[in-house]
Amino acid sequence: MKAVRFHSYGGPEVLKIEEVEMPEPGPGQVRIAVKAAGINPIDWKLRAGYMHEMMPLALPAGSGFDASGVIDAIGEGVSGVSVGDAVFGKGHHTMAEYAILQEWAAKPDGLSHEEAAGFAVAIETAARIIDQVGVKPGQALLVSGAAGGVGSAVIQLAKAAGIRTIGTASEPKHAYLRSLGALPTTYGPGLSERVAALAPEGVHAALDIAGSGVIPELVAITGDPSRVLSIADLSAPQYGAKTSFEPTESTKALADAAALFTAGSFTLPVEKAFPLDRIADAHELSAQGRVTGRLIVTIG
Ligand SMILES: NC(=O)c1ccc[n+]([C@@H]2O[C@H](COP(=O)([O-])OP(=O)(O)OC[C@H]3O[C@@H](n4cnc5c(N)ncnc54)[C@H](OP(=O)(O)O)[C@@H]3O)[C@@H](O)[C@H]2O)c1
Numbered sequence: 001m002k003a004v005r006f007h008s009y010g011g012p013e014v015l016k017i018e019e020v021e022m023p024e025p026g027p028g029q030v031r032i033a034v035k036a037a038g039i040n041p042i043d044w045k046l047r048a049g050y051m052h053e054m055m056p057l058a059l060p061a062g063s064g065f066d067a068s069g070v071i072d073a074i075g076e077g078v079s080g081v082s083v084g085d086a087v088f089g090k091g092h093h094t095m096a097e098y099a100i101l102q103e104w105a106a107k108p109d110g111l112s113h114e115e116a117a118g119f120a121v122a123i124e125t126a127a128r129i130i131d132q133v134g135v136k137p138g139q140a141l142l143v144s145g146a147a148g149g150v151g152s153a154v155i156q157l158a159k160a161a162g163i164r165t166i167g168t169a170s171e172p173k174h175a176y177l178r179s180l181g182a183l184p185t186t187y188g189p190g191l192s193e194r195v196a197a198l199a200p201e202g203v204h205a206a207l208d209i210a211g212s213g214v215i216p217e218l219v220a221i222t223g224d225p226s227r228v229l230s231i232a233d234l235s236a237p238q239y240g241a242k243t244s245f246e247p248t249e250s251t252k253a254l255a256d257a258a259a260l261f262t263a264g265s266f267t268l269p270v271e272k273a274f275p276l277d278r279i280a281d282a283h284e285l286s287a288q289g290r291v292t293g294r295l296i297v298t299i300g
Pocket residue numbers: 040041042121125144145146147148149150151168169170171173187209210211212230231232244245246247286289290291292293294
């Protein structure tokens with residue numbers, strides 16, 4: 001089968017499409033014929049070697065952590081699914097014609113494989129950090145970096161849980177944030193004042209998704225560093241804020257989001273879909289940091 005691989009850390013040009021052995025599903029896993037796979041910032045961070053201390057890779061390495069497709073092999077101990085079922089979920093080396101998923105949910109009929117391909121990492125991350133930052137129904141949550149994959153999922157999962165969000169993005173994306181259910185505002189100087197005007201009663205907690213050096217300001221806005229959590233800024237603990245880097249089991253979160261999609265309350269729009277042979281362009285666009293919603297690669 002064809003798979004994206006790289007033999008050394010480097011720029012997008014190290015990405016190759018190669019013939020490799022089909023992966024076999026282990027206990028608790030399924031193999032899918034991949035229809036589409038999601039691009040996440042971690043894909044180009046790993047490829048460039050930025051993460052080699054935190055997550056060293058055995059080279060040559062594959063790429064990709066989420067996908068949507070059709071089950072074609074089932075590992076030991078898996079129940080509730082059959083060969084031929086359409087699913088989306090989390091796995092490793094999903095940028096390939098076939099991939100192993102560790103966690104998955106049934107793909108709703110009305111959801112395309114292209115959109116579903118971008119669901120799993122964003123949903124797992126969003127559900128985890130809403131939980132870990134400790135915000136409850138009826139409270140307000142500030143989301144710094146709200147228009148990308150994770151931020152879009154946070155806004156909608158928070159709304160479904162009765163949590164109000166204020167999200168930061170550049171002005172042209174404010175209508176998009178509003179459509180997902182957030183009160184939008186711009187990032188940059190004066191954030192505290194803008195948030196105070198939008199939420200005079202204050203915000204209970206804040207998430208730093210963009211990793212843009214705003215932790216001290218988020219601590220000042222919430223008034224308590226333990227109610228600030230970052231997924232992208234390693235300096236956060238210096239200010240007493242939390243970080244979250246370890247994925248948690250996401251089967252329920254994926255199924256819940258699929259049900260929200262069916263109810264018309266969840267979507268992760270695909271900004272751009274690339275064919276597999278343009279994987280390098282997909283990495284480059286993701287690395288520019290301006291994606292609205294998700295980028296995906298169509299494969300099958
Ligand atoms: N720790 C974890 O478990 C974990 C999990 C998933 C992702 N992450 C990390 O979280 C980050 C976000 O991931 P993602 O998938 O959401 O990325 P993404 O989809 O590429 O996010 C792009 C968005 O970020 C916004 N943005 C850029 N600079 C900003 C700023 N200064 N303030 C506010 N928004 C800004 C952009 O909006 P504008 O164009 O309007 O600026 C754009 O819409 C990445 O660094 C990723 O590696 C960590």
